[in-house]
Amino acid sequence: MKAYRIPLLLIISGYLAASCSAAEPAVTSSEKDRSPYQLYTSEGEPATFYDLAASASERDIVLFGELHNNAIAHWLQHELVRELAADTTRPLLIGMEMFEADQQHLLQEYQSGIINQRSFELEARLWNNYRTDYKPVVEFAMEADIPVVATNIPRRYANAVYNNGLEALDAVPPASQAWFAPLPIEVDKELPGYADIAAMAHGHGGDNLIYAQAVKDATMAHFILKALNEAGDNGTSPRLLHLNGTYHSDNYEGIYRYLRDYGYEGRILTISTYETEDPGHFREESEGIADFILQVSERMTRTH
Secondary structure, X not given: XXXXXXXXXXXXXXXXXXOXXXXXXXXXXXXXXXXXXXXXXXXXOEEOHHHHHHHHHOOOEXXXXXXXXXXXXXXXXXXXXXXXXXXXXXXXXXXXXEEEHHHHHHHHHXXXXXXXXHHHHHHOOOOOOHHHHHHHHHHHHHHHOOOEEEEEOOHXXXXXXXXXXXXXXXXXXXXXXXXXXXXXXXXXXXXXXXXXXXHHXXXXXXXXXXXXXXXXXXXXXXXXXXXXXXXXXXXXXXXXXXXXXXXXXXXXXOHHHHHHHOOOOOOEEEEEEEEEOOOOOOOHHHOOOOOEEEEXXXXXXXXX
């Protein structure tokens, strides 16, 4: 709303001028909304958090694609966890890219009270932004008795693939192969997402760069399905909210594609996060990349 100066204010200011050392600054405004974010549907229609929560409650898997240092995305993830947890008709699981599969025992020991928070945080190879961005979700899960699932491939194996190709995984001892998707892992290098990764790297890493990304996607899909199958053994119908980098699920590729390739026929919801100059203006290039698109101001404070 624009500010208007009215004669009464001018009269009053005249009386106060002698006793004031400086004039009151003029009020300015902008045509643009200053909201730091806006949610949209896949077609670019504005949506609310409750639209998102309602859709998520009807799905079996929710892939929340984040920008790892985006405060708004992390806040909405936490809010969505709480919203889904409030629905007691179905058990909730939380899967996280930020924990590697060989850390699952640590998560279980921590959530069951066998080890304390200090021991867990010392041993769990936490991301640098864990305390600000992921700890609130993990601690809420502790309070609400929600299992947290470590879904990512251990970094040492992804690095081995980057350096030596997919064949590097064949040399991993059989017991350790439990920490990534079953071999052989099929990779479609022509998928637009993988092709974009190669293009952005300007040829550095070659096909191995794509393979290293794909083994992460395949492994996360594998452990999502494993967790759902195990949680559903008692006759319940659990849902799983998965937190991952947006590039792991944009355009229904990455994790989503491997879930389908592994034969999963359940209902999946995808969320994509992007930064833009004006969140109130939908980016046409984002149309169709996910079921919901979270646009955040590029000037929004980052967590690291």
